[in-house]
Amino acid sequence: MDSILNEKKGFSLIELLVVIAVLVILMGTAALTLGTSMRDSRVRKAAFLFKTMLTDGVKEAMVNSKQVVVEQDAAVGNGIRLRMYIDGDENQSYGGANDRLLAYFVVTGDKIDPGRPVGFTGDYYFVPDVVITTTTESGANTLDLTPLYGSGFGAVGIISNAQTKIIIKPEGVFDFLSTGLALHGGGLVLFRHADDVNEGNEDRQYFVLITKIFTRVLKPEDD
Numbered sequence: 001m002d003s004i005l006n007e008k009k010g011f012s013l014i015e016l017l018v019v020i021a022v023l024v025i026l027m028g029t030a031a032l033t034l035g036t037s038m039r040d041s042r043v044r045k046a047a048f049l050f051k052t053m054l055t056d057g058v059k060e061a062m063v064n065s066k067q068v069v070v071e072q073d074a075a076v077g078n079g080i081r082l083r084m085y086i087d088g089d090e091n092q093s094y095g096g097a098n099d100r101l102l103a104y105f106v107v108t109g110d111k112i113d114p115g116r117p118v119g120f121t122g123d124y125y126f127v128p129d130v131v132i133t134t135t136t137e138s139g140a141n142t143l144d145l146t147p148l149y150g151s152g153f154g155a156v157g158i159i160s161n162a163q164t165k166i167i168i169k170p171e172g173v174f175d176f177l178s179t180g181l182a183l184h185g186g187g188l189v190l191f192r193h194a195d196d197v198n199e200g201n202e203d204r205q206y207f208v209l210i211t212k213i214f215t216r217v218l219k220p221e222d223d
Helices: 002-007 013-064
Strands: 068-073 080-086 102-109 121-125 129-134 154-156 164-170 174-178 187-193 205-210 215-218
Touching: 013 068, 013 080, 013 102, 013 164, 013 187, 013 205, 013 215, 068 205, 102 129, 121 164
Parallel strands: 102 121, 154 187
Antiparallel strands: 068 080, 068 164, 080 102, 129 187, 164 174, 187 205, 205 215
16 A cells, blocks of 8 residues: 555656646747737727728818818828828818818837827827738738629729828718829728738738728738
């Protein structure tokens, strides 16, 4: 009886090493899953905040009976700052006497807040760890959305660049200009997690699809 009890005292070194190895693997898997979930959450948040900004722009355009413009503001050192304003002069250019700023949307990608513009008291969105890009993982600047929306959505342009303007008309519809040309089929703004820009299929990314009459947040199925 004593010999049986003695044999059951404690664990062998090999058993302890096996248990430790299993715990390390489980902890590593949990950390990877948590990290992916956090990146996905940041990118999703940026996309939905931008969609909210556009929705607010529709309301402002209709209430003021003036077009509202969303475009890049180059006066920011880190990342991208998009401004939304009532285009009181209707020349699609900010700075006129009748123009009025409504919102700034800042995406830095490097955790450095470029700061609230001097004198601006409106809505201001800052989303760290997220970038806006003009290309998809494959390097293209369009996306085929025919599986979702059918014909007419085969090459929807990604419109986030310095030459892009999103025009919200007083009747509540969207127009798009990219490098001076009209985009009739709709446009996309692509948000991506900053740490994953060059990691291919590991990217966490969301699209904001903007058509004439609605906006929608999309997450690629192959993400």
